[in-house]
Every structure is written in C-alpha cells, then in structure tokens.
Amino acid sequence: MVAEVIINTIAKELNKTYDYIIPDSILKDIKIGSRVFVPFGKTKNEEGFVIGIKETSEFANKEIIKVEDNILTEENISLAKLMARRYFCNISDSIRLMLPPGNTTKNIKNRIKDKTANFVYLKKNIEEIEFDIEEGIIKSDKQKRLLTFLFENEGIHILDLEILTDTSRSIIKTLEKNGYIEIVEEKINRNPFAHKNIKKDKPLKLTEEQQVAYDKISSSNYKEFLIYGVTGSRKN
Numbered sequence: 001m002v003a004e005v006i007i008n009t010i011a012k013e014l015n016k017t018y019d020y021i022i023p024d025s026i027l028k029d030i031k032i033g034s035r036v037f038v039p040f041g042k043t044k045n046e047e048g049f050v051i052g053i054k055e056t057s058e059f060a061n062k063e064i065i066k067v068e069d070n071i072l073t074e075e076n077i078s079l080a081k082l083m084a085r086r087y088f089c090n091i092s093d094s095i096r097l098m099l100p101p102g103n104t105t106k107n108i109k110n111r112i113k114d115k116t117a118n119f120v121y122l123k124k125n126i127e128e129i130e131f132d133i134e135e136g137i138i139k140s141d142k143q144k145r146l147l148t149f150l151f152e153n154e155g156i157h158i159l160d161l162e163i164l165t166d167t168s169r170s171i172i173k174t175l176e177k178n179g180y181i182e183i184v185e186e187k188i189n190r191n192p193f194a195h196k197n198i199k200k201d202k203p204l205k206l207t208e209e210q211q212v213a214y215d216k217i218s219s220s221n222y223k224e225f226l227i228y229g230v231t232g233s234r235k236n
Contacts, residue, residue: 001021001022001027001030001053001054001055002019002020002021002022002053002054002055002056002057002060003019003020003021003022003030003034003036003050003052003053003064004017004018004019004050004051004052004053004054005017005018005019005020005036005038005048005049005050005051005064006018006048006049006051006090006091006092006095007038007040007046007047007048007092008046008047008048008049008092008095008096009046009090009092010090010092010093011090012090014090015084015090015091015092017051017052018038018040018048018059019057019059019060020036020038020060020062020063020064021060021061021062021063021064022053022063022064023063023064026064026066026067029067029070030050030053030064030067031050031053031070031074032050032051032052032053032073032074032077033049033050033070033071033072033073033074033076033077034049034050034067034068034069034070034072035047035048035049035050035067035068035069035070035071035072036048036049036050036064036065036066036067036068037064037065037066037068038062038064038065039062039063039065045065047068048092049072049077049091049092049095051077051080051081051091071099071100072095072098072099076095076098077095079094079098080094080095080098081094083097115187116185116186116187117157117158117185117186118157118158118183118184118185118186119155119156119157119158119183119184119185119186120150120154120155120156120157120158120161120172120181120182120183120184121150121154121155121181121182121184122147122150122151122154122180122181122182123176123179123180123181123182124179124180126151129147129180133147138180140171142165142166142167142168142171143167143171143174143175143180145165145166145167146161146165146167146171146172146175147175147180147181149161149164149165150181158172158183213227
C-alpha cells in the first residue's frame, strides 16, 4: 500500500503530494488524515499528512518512518483540499487551521501533551467471575464488591472505583494480577466548555432593511449571495 503525503510546509513549490510505501508494521494505524514522519531530501525527516491511500505507485521508493497521530479525519482532509483550491493556499496551510491549539508547531517537544488516565475493565466474562464467587475462589468481600460494581460500571476511572467501592489500590492490583480485571491508560478528551454555563442567544429581530434583504434572498433560487454593506452593519 502507498500513502499520498503532503509535506507540512509553507513553501509553494512543495504544495504537492509525495508517494511513500506504508510498512506492514504500521499499515493498521495509517488512514487518511494521519500525521506522519517521512524521509525527505538527502538526510532530513519531515512531518506530513496522509491525504490519500492507494494500492501501488511507480514513484514510491521510500517508506513512512512512523505515524505521529490520527488527529484528523478524512472529512478534514476533503475540506482542506477544497479550501486550498478556493483560497489559493497550500493544503498544509488549510490542515493546520484544523489542528487543536498546541498541536500546530512542528517542534514536537513544544506541543501540548494528551492528558491520560487509568480506567478499569473486566478481563474475564461476568459468568466466569460469578462462578468463582459462588465457588469461593474469590473470598474477599471487597474483591466481590468491586467486581460486582464493575458488572454495570465497566471502564470507570481507577480513583472513582476506589471511592465508590470503598476499596484500596492493593485490592485492584490483586484482581489485576489474578486476571480478573485490566487497567487501561486512555486519553482524556479536553473540553474547554465543560465547566462553563453557556446561555443560548435569543433570535434578534431584523431591522427593516435586513428584513427586505432577507425576503429577497429567501424567495430567490440562487444558493450563494453577496451582501453589500459597511462594517458593523449586521449583515450576518
């Protein structure tokens, strides 16, 4: 398989795709939108974005070095291509506009790191665990309470699990060691609006001139319109 990669650069002459072989070791991780590192030039490794995947290419003679992340989607890439055509800019310029704050710099050390936390999941099926409890293989009341809680609350944060089941980290570690549960480190999605009370705006009443313009637009068969007016005249 071959990936079509756009190099992350502002140079206009590099606003084109380069074909790279996808190694079997990272084939399952590659998709349209992947941020990758590729050999470029004589000795330099460059950051790029996968904007297409195909079976073969006569121009692909180098392999992708590694996948950095899959922070973008195929829809993001399609939009970036459209923006580049419409506004005569590099595709990589459009792509950078879609990256979360703290992820646009090419210096990886300066990027905001993803916040992760440990979450607890059942490793054995419920029937097997219930059997071990009934047969007395699991004797500790705290272990039983914790496992029973996980039957309906799987994937809970490890600290929440300790508090809600009144157990300790050692209990959790013992169950993990015995193969009943597993602790998985997962990325926590950051939501800057999580603790903000945002009130929805009420529809504003149109002025007389705005109403006239709106009526003309709504009765027209055209899909796009250019509205003339001075800055601050509430055209939008």
